[in-house]
Amino acid sequence: MRIGDVGEFSLIDRLAGIVARGRADVAVGIGDDAAALDLGGGDLVLLTVDSQVEGAHFLRDRIPPRLLGRRLLAVNLSDIAAMGGTPTHAVVSLVLPADLELRWIEEVYAGLGEEAGRFGVAVVGGNVARSPGPIVLDLALVGTVRRERVLTRAGARPGDAILVTGSLGAAAAGLHLSAHPELEFRERDQLLARHLVPTPRLREGGLVAASGLATAMIDVSDGLAGDLGHVCDRSGVGARVYAERLPVAPGVERVAELSGSSVLDLALSGGEDFELLVTCPPGSAEELAALVSAGTGTPVTVVGELLPASAGRWLVLPKGREVPLGGHGFTHF
């Protein structure tokens, strides 16, 4: 069997099973946005890793290297945000062809340094290796979180409200626009920017965690349908999402028309929006949304509610018909 036949998340589950071995100091292990470790300090230590692979995550002629450097850190920052944490230190592993222009990788580092400065992260080490193949940039990020505040994918309960920060579909729309420079319209630059460099929702995640109101949190990197699916899997719940309530980003509808895809596909399965999906008891949803919006200026929208696992996972279409929440989000295999 080839790994392309088993699917990304099934592959991860299989591999996780092989190395499953506990240490008493692992508060959160494989299967969340980041691991949380008890290394003896007052706070838990968060650890996550993510890569940017040429040909899979980026094309050299479509993203300026400075933005790629920012993106490399930003996607990891989003994982720390989803745990309610604060990022602190990063190490980078570069796999590069020998004929790469020095200027290109220096620009990547300039962007990485910019983004690190913006979020108070220190780049403290790394590794360089040569490869005949595509460029691979890997970044491992450390952060901290107060131990009583850490939020995982596993704490959600039936009846909880489902909230999402910001807006959806922008990154997928931007990806489409990056391949179609001829498509000119008002929101083009904004959507393209959302695709090129996501904005990690660190302040939003911090406020959610500090509120004590939330039961689970995850970042929306695979598409809302896929990431809500991860919460359902880990928490043992079902879900109902209302299409009409989805905060679709401005311009996404136009891109859907121009590209022949559907707005719902872009918003639910597009992936890489790097918003936060949060669950909380229904009675606290309004308070939590207001608190985060007031503190950050980022809108927070209630898009549905959790159900018992046996009730399944559903999308309520605008006219009231329920269809399976089948968009599985972007997967690598």
Next chain:
Amino acid sequence: MRIGDVGEFSLIDRLAGIVARGRADVAVGIGDDAAALDLGGGDLVLLTVDSQVEGAHFLRDRIPPRLLGRRLLAVNLSDIAAMGGTPTHAVVSLVLPADLELRWIEEVYAGLGEEAGRFGVAVVGGNVARSPGPIVLDLALVGTVRRERVLTRAGARPGDAILVTGSLGAAAAGLHLSAHPELEFRERDQLLARHLVPTPRLREGGLVAASGLATAMIDVSDGLAGDLGHVCDRSGVGARVYAERLPVAPGVERVAELSGSSVLDLALSGGEDFELLVTCPPGSAEELAALVSAGTGTPVTVVGELLPASAGRWLVLPKGREVPLGGHGFTHF
């Protein structure tokens, strides 16, 4: 200019300069075997990353995947050993072609799990991405070290003795043997094993650090000449190494004969022996060597002494002639 033209360590220095930005909690930053961070616990937190790239570090038909999994962790364990630390947690980033046999990566994980179990490390997360190109396995490793024990490359002083654990040249000889299955002789399997899966010198590094006698430590991953060069660079010292004192591994001389290379090249520039190079005041060298040998069974040899930087870096040949310690070790560019 291409990165192939600037050299690996010059590239690292350039990139480090671009992201140079302090945080007060960075005890040891870019340029050592691992970073050391003060995250509020009693111990410092160590962080390092290293990769195994198909075509650069391994060939799929030359290393069983289970051994590759062990190797992926072992090379990182060596970095933690060189700081005097104890490894604790790892995250892994996999970049894989979709047509890869599932069995192959499961075997890699089986080996990773074995090695992790042997050294008490928990694998707590990871990431999977697809690539059309060569396999890239990246591992970021966390460890801890008592803050008064941490050893860097920067503390060595002129006059200090240079010590090395174990034996040299074995990995380079093993690499040669892996390409020449027709070469049969007594030490073949042993040398091959040293190439395939290095033995991280964690107990040795721990004893060195606990002794309080050492001034600097580094692992021998680029070849003794190259890694001693890193200590000289960071500590601002020169060095004199005696060829006759080098603990050349059994069988290396035979491989040198068979391959037309020199024993000194294999021992000084071969790289990947993953021994520890330690410096300490000359009066403590014997005590330190005895202490580590007694505690671990690993021989420790005094191979030379440090000089003022202005005196340069020299290799004393068996007949007494001094030549520049010119082997620069393996570099990636």
